[in-house]
Every structure is written in structure tokens, then in C-alpha cells.
Amino acid sequence: MLSREQIIDAAIGLLDSGGEGALTVRALSERLATGSGAIYYHVGNRDQLLDTATETVITSALETESSQAVATPEEEIRRVALALFDAIAEHHQWLATRLTLQIVRNPAGPVTVEIFERIGRQVGALGVPRASWFDATSTLVHYILGAVSQNARMDGDTSGIQPDMDREEFFDATSTAWQELDPENYPFMHAIVGQTKQHDDRDQFLTGIAIVLAGLTHLR
């Protein structure tokens, strides 16, 4: 008998390998050797399936992270942030779009609540005054989700411009394009093009977290 879990797992598989466009009810029911009606019987429509898949992946990413020893608030925030970063950057690029959607449309859902609660507790422990807890946590969450979305590699997604380009080629093409900009009008782009060439996304993400954390101390 077909189970809800099987459907969600198969859906995540399709999403991971081909992006959101690859998750069609037909492809899914073929992979599961059923009719399309069976999908609707178990998980409702495609949109709900996408939400459930998002929930499953995020919850599991945050769970494996939480099984470690307690640390400083800064360290715990870094862990939560990296758990999201790694989950999206490495396997589930489709999450970049979906995670934002989930939080905007369903702020009372488990995904939003879990992320806010995890980050928010540490904000309190950091010494931020109670009246600023909501602002401080929102700022951290906004930064994390923004950075994580911007860093999602679009490898598996066919909707990119040149599908035959790998990550490095894409990067080279970008820096040469920046170098070809008019230096009169774009002095800054020229100034940073050297730094982009040998930077690491993950390191930069951590630097960003450190900047926001440093900024929070001014709220005291």
C-alpha cells in the first residue's frame, strides 16, 4: 500500500535532482507506479506536497544539528544557520524559493516557528534587551534566509541560462563580465572583482553572521 511518507520521499528525490520543474504529478506517480489520483488521496495538491517536502527537509536538517553538545549562543546561531545553508546549497536548491514562500504564507507553521524559536533563544542569551528580541531575531533570520537563497547553486535547475556550464565556468564568466563594465560608472565592481575570484561562499556567510552578531551588541 502507498504511504504518505513514500510520496514525500519520492517528491524530495525529484526535487533534488531536477528542481521544482521536475516535480510533476505524472513523474511522481510513474516513479511510484501508481495513478495520479493516489497522490491526491494521500497528500492533497502539488502545492501542499511542496510545503510538506519543505517541512520535512528543514525539520530534519535542524534536528541533526540540535543533537550536539550545548555551546555559546553565538556558536548555536552559527550551527542553525549552517544547517540551513548546507541543506540548501548541497542538496536542495529548490528550497531557496520554497522556504521564503513558506515563511511568508505560513508564519504560524512549524518551519517558521522552529527557526524563530531556535535563533530567538540565543538572542536572549546574547544579552539583547527583551524589548529588542523580535527586531534582533527578525534581522538574523532575514539575513540568514537572504544569504542562503542567494547562495543556492542552480546546477540541477534546467531553467538556468547555460545548462552546460559548471560552477567554475559560471564564476569565471561573471568576473570577466564585471571586468568589462565601464570603470567610470562602476568603480566598485572593478574594485571587488579580485576578491570574488577566490572567495568561499560558506566563509562569507559566516562573516555575515559575525557582522550581524556584532551589530546586535549595540542594542544593549
Next chain:
Amino acid sequence: MLSREQIIDAAIGLLDSGGEGALTVRALSERLATGSGAIYYHVGNRDQLLDTATETVITSALETESSQAVATPEEEIRRVALALFDAIAEHHQWLATRLTLQIVRNPAGPVTVEIFERIGRQVGALGVPRASWFDATSTLVHYILGAVSQNARMDGDTSGIQPDMDREEFFDATSTAWQELDPENYPFMHAIVGQTKQHDDRDQFLTGIAIVLAGLTHLR
């Protein structure tokens, strides 16, 4: 004779009033009283049309902002950020998803370049050391885009849960849902539920900018 500009304007009209789902080639060609082939003749496919619409709106939002008197670097960053915030929050919620997509897929395009250049120059003027310009600017841009995406109101979008709920009702439903969470497991959510009730999104966005700017001073 049909022009490229007319098509883009009509597309933005459809997007503003009904979200991404409302932009269909059929609806567009009906509004313009042409055949679907005419669209493809002028603007390529739907995806390119979406990119062009994004570019048009963002460029114009940044242009009207730049026509003001020069100010401090902090003020100029706030202006660019608010120009994006207001454009998305008030008229073009569909941009939240599309802007991120544009930057990820086309970092050499005018949208990415314009935003980075505008923010980046001020980062230099702020006294951030040259070696940190890229990290600092990325952090700001990531925060701005993250916050702006999370704040896009989903009024016109039918894909929301209850379309008959207005902004205030939605907010009330969220805070009561947060209040009903188990206080043992979600102490933080209970602590902030009061603050969410009477907070202003725009003010919170500016507070976030201030936090990141404060954090940047530590890079000196």
C-alpha cells in the same frame, strides 16, 4: 504596431494585480489584442519576459531614488534599501521571488550590478577596509533582499491559504497561533508575541539595516 515596451508594461500590470500566476501568454495577448506569436516575436519566452519586467521595475525604482541630494553613506544605503522595500511591498510582490532568482542566475546582469554598485560605494565611504568590501556589501545585500522578500505582502496572490483574509486578520491569526504554542517548548515565541502585535514592518526593516551597519564598524 505592437512594441516591446507595451508588452512589458502590460505584463507588469498583470503581475501587479494577480501575481506570477496571472501572467499567462494568453491573458497577455488578449489584453494587447494580438496573437500569442506576437509576444514571442518581441520578447522571447515567458521567462525572459519575467526577467525584463523585473529589470524594468528595479531600474526605475533605483532611478527615482537617485535623483535626490547626496547624503551620508548610511542615509544613501537606507534610501536604496527602502526603494527596493517599497517597490516590492506596495506594488510588486511578485518581485520577491523573481529578484532573488535574477541575482542568482544572472550576477552579471544590470539588476545585480546596479544594486551591488550602489551599496558598495557607500560601504567604501563608511570606512570599511578595502579587503572587506566584498564581504560587507554581500552581507548588506543579502540582508536587504532577505528582509524585502519576507515582507512582500501576498494580497494579490491567490496562492495564499485564505484569500478572503486581509492583512490585519492574517496578523491576528498568526499571533493567536503563536500564543497557542506549548510554552514549555516555545518560550521565545511566547515572549515576543506581544511585540509582533504592534510592530511596523518598515521600521523593523530600518532597525535591521542599522544593526548591520553597526556590525560593519567592527571590520575596521
Next chain:
DNA sequence: ACCTGAACACCGTTCAAGT
């Protein structure tokens, strides 16, 4: 209760044909 799969109402895109 659980599943099938044809049918329906949509899509984006192409392309011969017209002016």
C-alpha cells in the same frame, strides 16, 4: 479505504501561413 486512469481545462511554445 484505497487506488485507477480517462477526461477536462488549462498551460508555454512553435510555425506555416498571411500581410
Next chain:
DNA sequence: ACCTGAACACCGTTCAAGT
């Protein structure tokens, strides 16, 4: 060069019918 619109290959979703 510019445009038409039928045709094609897809979609998500429903629902009578089967077990």
C-alpha cells in the same frame, strides 16, 4: 518585418469506476 492562430506537447486536478 510583423503578426495570426491552429496545433502540439505538456501541465494540475477531478471523479466515476473499480477493488
